[in-house]
Amino acid sequence: MNVKITKPDCILFEGEATLVQLPGTGGMFELLENHAPIISALAKGVVRMKTAEGEKTFEVNAGVVKCQQNDVLILIQ
Numbered sequence: 001m002n003v004k005i006t007k008p009d010c011i012l013f014e015g016e017a018t019l020v021q022l023p024g025t026g027g028m029f030e031l032l033e034n035h036a037p038i039i040s041a042l043a044k045g046v047v048r049m050k051t052a053e054g055e056k057t058f059e060v061n062a063g064v065v066k067c068q069q070n071d072v073l074i075l076i077q
Contacts, residue, residue, distance in 0.1 A: 001032075012058060018050045037067060
C-alpha cells in the first residue's frame with residue numbers, strides 16, 4: 001500500500017507499507033492491502049506501520065485517515 005502521513009506543516013512519511021495500525025475513535029483497527037474504502041476519525045494514540053525497513057511509529061493527537069485502492073492518506077495534528 002502507498003501510505004502518506006502529513007501534518008499541516010510537513011510530510012512525516014511517504015512510502016510503501018504492508019500493514020497500518022491506527023487508533024480510531026472506537027478503538028484500534030488495521031488496514032491491509034486491498035482493504036475496502038474507508039474514511040475514519042483518529043483518536044490520540046500511535047500509528048504503527050510495517051514497511052520493508054521494519055516497523056515505524058508515529059504519535060497522533062487527532063486526525064483522519066482515508067483508504068481507497070491501496071492508497072492510504074493520514075492527516076494528523
